[in-house]
Amino acid sequence: MDVAAQQGARARHERNALLDRIRSFSAHVDAQIASLGSSGTGTHIALQLFVDYCTAVMQEVIDAFDLAPNEVNRLTQLQQWSDHFRTRVQFFDDQFRRGPGRVPLPVVDLIENELSLMGIPDARAVLGVGTPSNFTTITTDLAAALFDGLTNPPVSLTPLAIITMPDLEGSQASWTPIVCGHELAHYFQRQKPVRRSHSNTLDKDAVSAVADRPSGLSDTAWLRQLNQVAAAWLEELTCDAYAVHRFGAAAVIALTDFLYYVSPVSRAGKTHPPRTLRTRLMLKWLDSTAGGDGLHIAAAARLRADDVPAAPATPLPEWAILLEQHFESNAMAIWADVEAWSPSTTYNQAAASHTIQDCAEQLLSGRPAVAREKGLHRGDAFTEADVLNAIWLGFDGDTGMPLNRMALKSLDLLGFLRKWNKAGGTMAPAEAPTRSGARAGALSAGEIRQRLAADDASRLIVTPRLPPPVGDASVDLRLGNNFIVFERSNLGEFDALDDERDPRAIQTSVVREWGDVFFLHPGQMVLAATLEYLVVPDDLAGQVITRSSYGRLGLLSATAVQVHPGFAGCLTLELVNLGELPMAITPGERVAQLMLWHTQGPNTVHVRDKKYTFPTGPEFSKIRGDDEASVLRNMRRAFSSR
Amino acid sequence: MQNAHAGLNVGLATSAAGLQMIRVATAAARKQHGQSPLDVELRAIDAVVAKLRSEVDLLLGRRDAVVADEPGYAMASFTLDALHSQLGPVPAADADREGAVIALQSIIDQLQRLHDADGGESDAEFLEWLFLASGTNASQSLSSTGEKAPTLL
Numbered sequence: 202m203d204v205a206a207q208q209g210a211r212a213r214h215e216r217n218a219l220l221d222r223i224r225s226f227s228a229h230v231d232a233q234i235a236s237l238g239s240s241g242t243g244t245h246i247a248l249q250l251f252v253d254y255c256t257a258v259m260q261e262v263i264d265a266f267d268l269a270p271n272e273v274n275r276l277t278q279l280q281q282w283s284d285h286f287r288t289r290v291q292f293f294d295d296q297f298r299r300g301p302g303r304v305p306l307p308v309v310d311l312i313e314n315e316l317s318l319m320g321i322p323d324a325r326a327v328l329g330v331g332t333p334s335n336f337t338t339i340t341t342d343l344a345a346a347l348f349d350g351l352t353n354p355p356v357s358l359t360p361l362a363i364i365t366m367p368d369l370e371g372s373q374a375s376w377t378p379i380v381c382g383h384e385l386a387h388y389f390q391r392q393k394p395v396r397r398s399h400s401n402t403l404d405k406d407a408v409s410a411v412a413d414r415p416s417g418l419s420d421t422a423w424l425r426q427l428n429q430v431a432a433a434w435l436e437e438l439t440c441d442a443y444a445v446h447r448f449g450a451a452a453v454i455a456l457t458d459f460l461y462y463v464s465p466v467s468r469a470g471k472t473h474p475p476r477t478l479r480t481r482l483m484l485k486w487l488d489s490t491a492g493g494d495g496l497h498i499a500a501a502a503r504l505r506a507d508d509v510p511a512a513p514a515t516p517l518p519e520w521a522i523l524l525e526q527h528f529e530s531n532a533m534a535i536w537a538d539v540e541a542w543s544p545s546t547t548y549n550q551a552a553a554s555h556t557i558q559d560c561a562e563q564l565l566s567g568r569p570a571v572a573r574e575k576g577l578h579r580g581d582a583f584t585e586a587d588v589l590n591a592i593w594l595g596f597d598g599d600t601g602m603p604l605n606r607m608a609l610k611s612l613d614l615l616g617f618l619r620k621w622n623k624a625g626g627t628m629a630p631a632e633a634p635t636r637s638g639a640r641a642g643a644l645s646a647g648e649i650r651q652r653l654a655a656d657d658a659s660r661l662i663v664t665p666r667l668p669p670p671v672g673d674a675s676v677d678l679r680l681g682n683n684f685i686v687f688e689r690s691n692l693g694e695f696d697a698l699d700d701e702r703d704p705r706a707i708q709t710s711v712v713r714e715w716g717d718v719f720f721l722h723p724g725q726m727v728l729a730a731t732l733e734y735l736v737v738p739d740d741l742a743g744q745v746i747t748r749s750s751y752g753r754l755g756l757l758s759a760t761a762v763q764v765h766p767g768f769a770g771c772l773t774l775e776l777v778n779l780g781e782l783p784m785a786i787t788p789g790e791r792v793a794q795l796m797l798w799h800t801q802g803p804n805t806v807h808v809r810d811k812k813y814t815f816p817t818g819p820e821f822s823k824i825r826g827d828d829e830a831s832v833l834r835n836m837r838r839a840f841s842s843r
Numbered sequence: 844m845q846n847a848h849a850g851l852n853v854g855l856a857t858s859a860a861g862l863q864m865i866r867v868a869t870a871a872a873r874k875q876h877g878q879s880p881l882d883v884e885l886r887a888i889d890a891v892v893a894k895l896r897s898e899v900d901l902l903l904g905r906r907d908a909v910v911a912d913e914p915g916y917a918m919a920s921f922t923l924d925a926l927h928s929q930l931g932p933v934p935a936a937d938a939d940r941e942g943a944v945i946a947l948q949s950i951i952d953q954l955q956r957l958h959d960a961d962g963g964e965s966d967a968e969f970l971e972w973l974f975l976a977s978g979t980n981a982s983q984s985l986s987s988t989g990e991k992a993p994t995l996l
Binding site: 268269270271274277278280281282284285287288289291292340346347349350352391397400401402421422425428429431432433436 | 910943982
């Protein structure tokens with residue numbers, strides 16, 4: 202075989218192997234799309250682009266192979282196609298392989314709201330779990346990046362803001378300022394470039410004088426390289442400034458804490474400034490123009506600004522010191538540019554300090570914070586920024602309260618209410634208390650209104666209070682958007698007392714976006730929860746029943762209807778469809794009603810000692826944890842060994 | 844964010860640059876045999892010219908560097924490296940900013956002649972070689988040993 206024939210055989214082999222890889226990858230992505238269930242989400246759009254890319258690139262590989270002018274060119278083209286494909290598989294693996302993980306829907310909602318605030322209302326947020334210890338944002342148009350270099354790239358109709366976050370931090374509300382502040386600002390900067398009031402080009406002579414230049418690099422190449430680093434640092438610092446501008450001290454402490462976690466030693470990178478510089482500048486912006494930090498929310502960050510006292514100072518290379526000086530001197534110009542760029546999203550702690558304190562108090566008391574509950578400001582709505590600052594303020598205490606869970610429920614309710622109001626919904630009017638002397642039996646409408654309006658320990662809290670006003674001897678409750686459903690398993694039976702059996706082996710949790718629908722099939726049971734978070738005073742007990750309008754259609758709230766005195770949380774609804782047809786139920790529907798009765802005597806069980814404490818959605822059965830479960834297990838063992 | 848995966852977006856852009864450079868080389872190969880470049884190859888020439896021009900603008904101080912310049916910066920680096928690998932050590936004249944600008948501008952002119960229906964044959968052999976080598980540089984920057992060392996515990 203001559204050389205040309207050998208090259209031809211090698212080229213055919215390489216082409217076929219590459220095409221096989223592309224087909225295999227396409228099948229993987231297809232399977233991931235199928236596992237998403239409902240269609241139309243930003244993630245669907247993103248994943249479908251990968252499938253379309255596979256189809257397009259296969260055709261281009263075949264065409265290029267047939268039309269190559271010679272064998273050397275054909276082989277070199279195949280190498281480039283292989284690189285093109287491989288980098289996209291790597292990209293997919295980093296950004297999408299882990300799926301949405303435990304990224305909470307309220308954070309997705311919040312990002313889409315932030316996109317609207319910045320004048321990009323059509324963009325969809327695509328949030329996923331990426332590599333641990335890193336947040337990343339795709340700043341370019343996904344279709345343009347995937348199809349870059351191909352013959353006919355598709356036109357993106359839906360802009361996608363694609364952000365991945367670590368599983369741990371992504372599931373916690375406390376890190377939300379990183380995602381909704383710093384990361385989103387990367388995306389904003391490409392959509393709406395910041396108008397700069399200062400030059401970011403480094404001084405040529407100062408760069409020439411730097412001693413630690415890589416060997417063999419000319420003045421021109423060295424200056425060019427450092428100017429590219431300066432551009433990357435400027436973008437990062439602009440993102441930090443935006444986060445502080447939008448979320449105040451919560452951004453400073455969330456970013457500083459995370460950066461210290463992933464990089465205990467402050468180092469300068471080609472794409473990222475040293476951690477200590479970032480914290481110093483964020484504190485400078487917070488203290489000088491963002492209303493200060495009178496509540497000391499970011500107090501811990503001040504210790505990290507110069508690595509005092511935990512870590513010894515690590516000397517930076519000379520080029521990094523030059524860049525530090527450049528950005529220290531331009532810090533206030535960066536801040537001013539961000540303020541001009543995003544004038545409508547300023548957060549000022551000095552103006553919001555009482556609100557943040559009230560918000561933190563509610564979270565620490567085990568109540569989601571949607572609106573202020575006290576004094577003249579009762580009913581004034583909190584903002585997301587208030588909630589995020591309140592979490593970090595609450596971390597100062599040591600109450601053992603699940604602050605992040607309360608905060609996530611708060612963000613969820615704020616997001617729901619935003620959509621509710623936009624769709625024409627209203628809030629219930631303030632309750633007009635009606636005095637009633639009756640202290641026995643079921644509470645009348647007047648007594649319920651009185652309890653809802655109370656300011657003391659007798660208060661019944663229902664958050665949020667949506668219409669209709671209380672007109673009968675009950676309060677209507679709405680369906681939340683978290684469900685626990687049964688799934689097919691390979692278990693032959695489920696023994697509730699078996700401590701090796703976890704309900705998660707037969708049940709799984711699903712979440713529906715606000716506005717989406719959940720289908721309940723005939724005979725199917727699902728665990729749902731109320732949208733409303735309730736706090737029941739110690740002298741009342743309740744019962745939850747299905748509203749009769751739904752009961753007539755076959756929807757029944759099955760068991761566990763009792764609500765104990767002192768209960769705080771969202772009520773679990775065990776919904777069953779007893780009808781003949783699948784029933785569409787929409788989160789937000791008024792499906793249940795709560796009736797209340799007076800109880801006598803103090804509630805002797807502290808609420809935190811109970812099995813289901815502060816639930817913000819349906820919870821899996823904890824029957825294995827019952828005190829007598831081990832006794833019953835022992836009895837069974839004794840019986841079987843007779 | 845901190846610890847950002849350096850190769851993530853850069854990898855996508857570099858591989859696209861490699862593809863565009865090999866298409867330019869293919870166009871040059873066709874020209875040498877009296878054939879017209881394909882439409883897709885003409886578009887690749889336009890894309891490469893646009894990136895090199897953007898880099899020239901930056902080197903001439905007409906604007907500040909921004910993060911979005913990364914693909915153009917990478918393409919200019921691959922091309923100049925390929926050029927200098929043939930010419931031997933960087934000549935003193937090319938070590939200054941003007942030298943780099945002159946080299947890039949010369950390549951841009953040759954690419955434009957390649958793009959034109961008439962002419963460009965005289966540069967075609969050089970351009971085919973230059974962009975095959977540039978593409979190989981891009982490919983090299985994306986290459987690794989293919990395996991990672993086992994975790995040592």
